[in-house]
Amino acid sequence: MTNTDMQINLTDNSRIHEVDFNDLQFGKIFSDHMFECHYEDGAWNKPEINPYGPIEVTPAMNALHYAQTVFEGMKAFYKDENTINIFRPEVHHQRFNNSCRRVCIPETSYEMFISALDNLIRLDHQWVPKKPGTALYIRPFIFASDDLLAARVSDKYSYYIITSPVGAYYKEGFKPVKLTTPNGYVRAVNGGTGEAKTGGNYAASFLPARKAQQNGYTQVLWLDAIENKYIEEVGTMNIHFLIGDTLVTPALTGSILPGVTRRSVIQLAREWGLNVEERRISIDEVFDAYDDGDLKEVFGSGTAAVVSPVGLIEHNGRTIRLDQDEPGEFTQRCYDEITGIQYGRIEDTHNWVHEVKI
The missing domain is CATH 3.20.10.10 (D-amino Acid Aminotransferase, subunit A, domain 2)
Structure with missing residues (x-):
C-alpha cells in the first residue's frame, strides 16, 4: 500500500511541546496523529491518517453494550536519527487477526497494517522518546460501531491505531x-x-x-x-x-x-x-x-x-x-x-x- 492509497490529513497544531520526555508515564499522552479506517457493506473503506482527537459515537453503539472489540499492544524504539525500530509487527498482526476471528470481527491485511505504522511513525517520529527504557507504545484496536441495540454480530466496525510515548510500565521499573x-x-x-x-x-x-x-x-x-x-x-x-x-x-x-x-x-x-x-x-x-x-x-x-x-x-x-x-x-x-x-x-x-x- 502506497501513500496514495491512504489519505493523510496533517495536524495544524502539534502538542509535542507539552510533553516532558524526562517524566513519561505509561499511556497518559498521545502523539499528534492517528490511523482510522471503517468497515461497512462487507469491506474496509479507504484508510486515513488524521489528527489525534475525540471520535464521535452514539449511546447505542454496539461495542459499548456487547463488548465486540479487540486490541493489540506493540512498541517502536529509537535506533538513531534516521531509523525507528518496530518489534515483531508480523507476529502482532497475526495475533490481532486471531483475536478478530474469535469475536467475529473482520480481519485486516498486513499491507494496510504495516503501511499505517510506517506512515504514522514517519509523521510523528519526534514523539519516539530517546532515553533508555522508553519507547513509543502502539495501540491498534477495532470495535463494533453499529448503531443498534441487538445482541448480534455487528455489520460496521471502526479500526484505529494510536501511539503514545511511554516509560516503564510498572512503578517498580526493572525491579522484582x-x-x-x-x-x-x-x-x-x-x-x-x-x-x-x-x-x-x-x-x-x-x-x-x-x-x-x-x-x-x-x-x-x-x-x-x-x-x-x-x-x-x-x-x-x-x-x-x-x-x-x-x-x-x-x-x-x-x-x-x-x-x-x-x-x-x-x-x-x-x-x-x-x-x-x-x-x-x-x-x-x-x-x-x-x-x-x-x-x-x-x-x-x-x-x-x-x-x-x-x-x-x-x-x-x-x-x-x-x-x-x-x-x-x-x-x-x-x-x-x-x-x-x-x-x-x-x-x-x-x-x-x-x-x-x-
Missing part, C-alpha cells in the same frame, strides 16, 4: 514485582476468549487485581479455572520459571494469551542451550521447587514490561521469596538481549525488527 494468586476468581477457561486480546478479558480481571494491589502486591498470578492449581499467566504478562537448568513456561492451552515477548524468550532460551519446557505447571510444583532450592528465577514477559523479574509469590498463606532487589542472571540476559535488538544495539539475526526510515 510481587504476585499473589486470586483467591476465588478465575480469568478464563478453555473454549472461552482467554487467548484473544479482547477488552472483556481485562475488565473481568480488574477487581481481583485491585484487591491484590490494595494488599501490597503488583499483580495477580492466575491459576486455571477448573482445578485452581495450574499456573496460567499474570494479569498483564506471561510467566516463566527457571527450575534448575530448565525454563518452564505454561503451555498455550487456549485460555492463555500467546505473548509475542513470551515467544521471543522461549526462542532465545533454546538458542542458548537451556532445556525448555512448555507444559502445565502447578503452583504446588513451584513451591516444592522453591523448598528444594531448585527454583532459581521467576519472571514475566510482555510488550509493556518487556521482561519483569518476580521477587515474591503468595499463595494460600505460603510465600516464595526470591531476590527482592535485583533480577536474576537469566532474566537480565533476556532483558538485555531483547532490548538490545529493539534499540538496535545488538544485531537482529532473527529478523524480528521492522525498520522505519525517517
Whole structure:
C-alpha cells in the first residue's frame, strides 16, 4: 500500500511541546496523529491518517453494550536519527487477526497494517522518546460501531491505531514485582476468549487485581479455572520459571494469551542451550521447587514490561521469596538481549525488527 492509497490529513497544531520526555508515564499522552479506517457493506473503506482527537459515537453503539472489540499492544524504539525500530509487527498482526476471528470481527491485511505504522511513525517520529527504557507504545484496536441495540454480530466496525510515548510500565521499573494468586476468581477457561486480546478479558480481571494491589502486591498470578492449581499467566504478562537448568513456561492451552515477548524468550532460551519446557505447571510444583532450592528465577514477559523479574509469590498463606532487589542472571540476559535488538544495539539475526526510515 502506497501513500496514495491512504489519505493523510496533517495536524495544524502539534502538542509535542507539552510533553516532558524526562517524566513519561505509561499511556497518559498521545502523539499528534492517528490511523482510522471503517468497515461497512462487507469491506474496509479507504484508510486515513488524521489528527489525534475525540471520535464521535452514539449511546447505542454496539461495542459499548456487547463488548465486540479487540486490541493489540506493540512498541517502536529509537535506533538513531534516521531509523525507528518496530518489534515483531508480523507476529502482532497475526495475533490481532486471531483475536478478530474469535469475536467475529473482520480481519485486516498486513499491507494496510504495516503501511499505517510506517506512515504514522514517519509523521510523528519526534514523539519516539530517546532515553533508555522508553519507547513509543502502539495501540491498534477495532470495535463494533453499529448503531443498534441487538445482541448480534455487528455489520460496521471502526479500526484505529494510536501511539503514545511511554516509560516503564510498572512503578517498580526493572525491579522484582510481587504476585499473589486470586483467591476465588478465575480469568478464563478453555473454549472461552482467554487467548484473544479482547477488552472483556481485562475488565473481568480488574477487581481481583485491585484487591491484590490494595494488599501490597503488583499483580495477580492466575491459576486455571477448573482445578485452581495450574499456573496460567499474570494479569498483564506471561510467566516463566527457571527450575534448575530448565525454563518452564505454561503451555498455550487456549485460555492463555500467546505473548509475542513470551515467544521471543522461549526462542532465545533454546538458542542458548537451556532445556525448555512448555507444559502445565502447578503452583504446588513451584513451591516444592522453591523448598528444594531448585527454583532459581521467576519472571514475566510482555510488550509493556518487556521482561519483569518476580521477587515474591503468595499463595494460600505460603510465600516464595526470591531476590527482592535485583533480577536474576537469566532474566537480565533476556532483558538485555531483547532490548538490545529493539534499540538496535545488538544485531537482529532473527529478523524480528521492522525498520522505519525517517
